[in-house]
Amino acid sequence: MANTLNTAANIAAPDDFYEALIEMHRDLSDEQSRMVNAKLILLLANHIGDLTILREAMTRARQGE
Amino acid sequence: MQIDYQTLTLDYVASPDQRAASPVHHPVIIVGAGPVGLSLAIDLAQQGVAVVLLDDDNTLSVGSRAICFAKRTLEIWDRLGCGERMVETGVSWNLGKIFFQEEQVYSFNLLPESGYRRPAFINLQQYYAEGYLLDRARALGNLDIRWKNKVTGLEQRDDGVQLTIETPDGPYELLCDYLVAADGSRSPVRNLMGLESKGRVFRDRFLIADVKMKAEFPTERWFWFDPPFHRHQSVLLHRQPDNVWRIDFQLGWEADPKAEMQPERVIPRVQALLGQDVAFDLEWCSVYTFACLRMEKFRHGRVIFAGDSAHGVSPFGARGANSGVQDAENLAWKLRLVLAGQAPDALLDSYAREREYAADENILNSTRATDFITPKSEVSRTFRDAVLKLSKEHAFARQLVNSGRLSVPATLRGSSLNTPDSEPFAGLMVPGAPAADAPVRRDGAPGWFLATVGDEFTLVTFGEGAVGAVPCGGIPLRVVRVLREGDGRTHAGGETVLEDAAGLLAARYDARPGTTYLLRPDQHVCARWREFDPARVAAALARATARS
Numbered sequence: 001m002a003n004t005l006n007t008a009a010n011i012a013a014p015d016d017f018y019e020a021l022i023e024m025h026r027d028l029s030d031e032q033s034r035m036v037n038a039k040l041i042l043l044l045a046n047h048i049g050d051l052t053i054l055r056e057a058m059t060r061a062r063q064g065e
Numbered sequence: 066m067q068i069d070y071q072t073l074t075l076d077y078v079a080s081p082d083q084r085a086a087s088p089v090h091h092p093v094i095i096v097g098a099g100p101v102g103l104s105l106a107i108d109l110a111q112q113g114v115a116v117v118l119l120d121d122d123n124t125l126s127v128g129s130r131a132i133c134f135a136k137r138t139l140e141i142w143d144r145l146g147c148g149e150r151m152v153e154t155g156v157s158w159n160l161g162k163i164f165f166q167e168e169q170v171y172s173f174n175l176l177p178e179s180g181y182r183r184p185a186f187i188n189l190q191q192y193y194a195e196g197y198l199l200d201r202a203r204a205l206g207n208l209d210i211r212w213k214n215k216v217t218g219l220e221q222r223d224d225g226v227q228l229t230i231e232t233p234d235g236p237y238e239l240l241c242d243y244l245v246a247a248d249g250s251r252s253p254v255r256n257l258m259g260l261e262s263k264g265r266v267f268r269d270r271f272l273i274a275d276v277k278m279k280a281e282f283p284t285e286r287w288f289w290f291d292p293p294f295h296r297h298q299s300v301l302l303h304r305q306p307d308n309v310w311r312i313d314f315q316l317g318w319e320a321d322p323k324a325e326m327q328p329e330r331v332i333p334r335v336q337a338l339l340g341q342d343v344a345f346d347l348e349w350c351s352v353y354t355f356a357c358l359r360m361e362k363f364r365h366g367r368v369i370f371a372g373d374s375a376h377g378v379s380p381f382g383a384r385g386a387n388s389g390v391q392d393a394e395n396l397a398w399k400l401r402l403v404l405a406g407q408a409p410d411a412l413l414d415s416y417a418r419e420r421e422y423a424a425d426e427n428i429l430n431s432t433r434a435t436d437f438i439t440p441k442s443e444v445s446r447t448f449r450d451a452v453l454k455l456s457k458e459h460a461f462a463r464q465l466v467n468s469g470r471l472s473v474p475a476t477l478r479g480s481s482l483n484t485p486d487s488e489p490f491a492g493l494m495v496p497g498a499p500a501a502d503a504p505v506r507r508d509g510a511p512g513w514f515l516a517t518v519g520d521e522f523t524l525v526t527f528g529e530g531a532v533g534a535v536p537c538g539g540i541p542l543r544v545v546r547v548l549r550e551g552d553g554r555t556h557a558g559g560e561t562v563l564e565d566a567a568g569l570l571a572a573r574y575d576a577r578p579g580t581t582y583l584l585r586p587d588q589h590v591c592a593r594w595r596e597f598d599p600a601r602v603a604a605a606l607a608r609a610t611a612r613s
C-alpha cells in the first residue's frame with residue numbers, strides 16, 4: 001500500500017486538526033492566507049515525497065471542480 | 066595579433082561557381098554560418114566531406130546573445146579542434162545567489178565535479194564562440210565559406226536540391242545532394258518551403274544590458290525575484306569575458322521596447338542593481354521576446370533543419386546554441402556515411418527522430434523555468450513566492466527554485482540505433498547516452514578519454530581480453546583498450562591502449578574485465594556487453610547505421 005494515497009480516516013484527533021487548520025489563518029488577509037496555504041502544501045508535499053501519491057492527491061483534489 | 070571578433074567583417078569573394086554555365090553540384094550545402102552551421106561544416110570537413118557554407122551576412126553574431134556554453138558543447142568543440150580556446154577565454158563561476166524581494170534567500174556553490182576535462186559550463190560571448198569556430202573552419206581546405214550569399218530560392222527534386230543565391234555580383238544557382246538549413250529562428254529556407262515552427266510564444270519582454278565594470282566586481286551569478294529596484298519582475302546578472310557583465314531585466318508584456326532601451330532609462334536601473342558607487346559603461350542594450358517552438362519534422366526529403374531553424378527555446382537554461390551544436394554532431398557522421406554509400410538514406414531519418422526527441426526535452430526544461438520565473442496566474446505566483454520564502458530556511462524548497470536548469474544533453478534512450486542491453490549494467494552510460502569523460506594515460510602521458518574516441522565508431526574494451534576482427538560491412542571501426550593503472554602496455558596491433566588513471570572510467574561505465582562498449586562517431590553509447598562477441602558487435606553496428 002506504500003504507493004497509494006491513504007484516504008481512510010487517519011487523523012487521530014480530527015476536531016483538533018480542523019481547529020488548528022482554521023486557527024492557522026486567524027487575522028490573516030486573504031492574500032496572506034493564500035500564501036500560508038501554499039507554504040503548507042509545499043511542506044506537506046515534501047514530507048510525502050512520493051510523486052505517485054502526490055499526483056493521486058492532486059487528481060482527487062481537482063475532482064468535482 | 067588580437068582579432069576583434071565583435072567588429073570583424075568578412076570579405077565577400079566571388080566563387081568560380083557564379084560564372085559556371087550550368088549550376089555546379091556539391092554534396093552538402095549548409096545555409097547559415099551561426100554556431101550550428103559552423104560546427105556542422107567543421108565536423109563534415111574534418112571527416113573528409115567537402116562542404117559549402119553560405120551566409121547572407123559578413124559579420125559574426127552581433128550584440129549580446131548566447132553566453133552560456135555547456136560541458137557537452139565544449140566536448141564537441143574539443144573534437145572539432147577549438148574547445149581549448151573557448152575555455153581559455155571563457156569565464157567560469159561557481160557561486161550563485163538567489164534574492165527574493167528585499168533579501169538574499171540563499172546562495173549555492175557549483176563546485177566543479179572532478180575527473181572531467183571540461184567544466185559544467187562557461188560564459189563566453191557568442192561572437193567569440195563563432196570567431197573561434199570560424200578560425201578552425203578556415204584551416205580546413207575542403208570547407209568553402211561564402212559570405213554575402215543569400216539563399217532566396219529553393220527547389221527540391223528527387224535527385225537533389227537546387228538553390229538560388231543572391232550575391233553582390235548578382236544571383237547564381239547551385240545543386241546539392243543534401244541541404245542543411247542552419248539559417249536561424251526566422252529560417253528563410255523553412256519559409257521558402259512553406260513550413261512552420263510551432264509552439265508557445267511567451268507574452269513577456271526582456272531587456273539585455275551588457276555593462277563593462279570599471280573596478281573589481283565579484284564573479285557570481287545573481288538572480289533576483291521581485292527586487293525593490295525592479296518590482297514584480299526578475300533580474301539576472303552574470304559575468305562574461307573582458308570584464309563585461311550581462312544583465313537581463315524582465316520587463317513584462319506591456320513594456321514599450323523602444324522606451325526601455327533608452328540609456329537614460331537603462332542606466333538608473335543598472336545603477337540601482339549594482340549599488341550607487343559602482344562605476345560602469347553601458348556596452349550593449351536590446352529588448353527581446355522569446356518562444357518555445359519546434360518544427361514538426363526536422364527532415365523534409367533532402368532538406369534537413371538544424372539549430373534555431375528547427376527549434377527554439379527560451380534563453381533560461383541556455384539550451385539554444387547548446388542543443389543546436391548537438392544537432393550538428395548528430396548529423397555530421399550520418400551525412401558522411403550516407404554520402405559515401407556506407408549507410409542507407411534512412412540513417413538520416415534517425416537524425417530527425419533523435420533530435421526531435423531532444424528538442425522536446427529542451428523545450429520542456431526551458432518552459433518549466435519560464436513558468437517559474439514568469440508565473441502565468443495568481444496561484445502560480447503564490448506558489449512561486451511560497452517556494453522562495455521557504456527556500457531561505459529549507460533545502461527542499463531550494464530544489465524547487467528554477468531560474469534555469471543547467472543545460473545537459475539528452476540521453477537518446479528510445480533511439481532505433483541503440484541495441485538494448487542484454488546483460489545488467491548500473492550507472493548512466495545506457496545506450497543513447499553521450500559518453501562520459503574521465504582522465505586516462507596514453508603512452509604514459511596524461512590525457513582524456515573523450516579525446517581518443519569519436520569521428521569513427523569506436524569499440525572500447527576493458528581489460529586484457531582479445532578483440533578479434535568484426536565484420537563491419539565497410540564501416541571503419543576503431544578499438545580502444547582500457548587497462549588498469551600500472552598495467553601500462555602501449556600500442557598493440559592497431560589498438561589504442563589507455564590506462565584508467567584514477568579508475569574513474571571503469572566506475573563511470575560500470576566496467577569489469579571484458580566489458581565492451583560500442584560508441585558512435587558522435588561519442589554516444591549505442592551498445593554494450595559484458596564480453597566481446599564479434600557477431601553481436603557486427604549486429605549492433607548494422608543497427609546503428611540503419612542497415613538492419
Ligand SMILES: Cc1cc2nc3c(=O)[nH]c(=O)nc-3n(C[C@H](O)[C@H](O)[C@H](O)COP(=O)(O)OP(=O)(O)OC[C@H]3O[C@@H](n4cnc5c(N)ncnc54)[C@H](O)[C@@H]3O)c2cc1C
Pocket residue numbers: 096097098099100101102119120121122129130131132133134191214215216217247248249250252253254273353371372373374380382383384385386387388389
Ligand atoms: C538573449 C539571448 C540569449 C541567449 N543565450 C543563450 C545561451 O546562454 N546559451 C545558448 O546555448 N543559447 C543561447 N541563446 C540562443 C542562441 O543564440 C541561438 O540558439 C543560436 O544562435 C542558434 O544558432 P544557429 O546557428 O541555429 O542560428 P543563428 O545563430 O541565428 O545563425 C543563422 C545564420 O544564418 C544566416 N542566414 C539567415 N538567412 C539566410 C539566408 N537566406 N541565406 C544565407 N544565410 C542566412 C544568418 O545570417 C546567420 O548567420 C540566446 C539567444 C538570445 C537571443
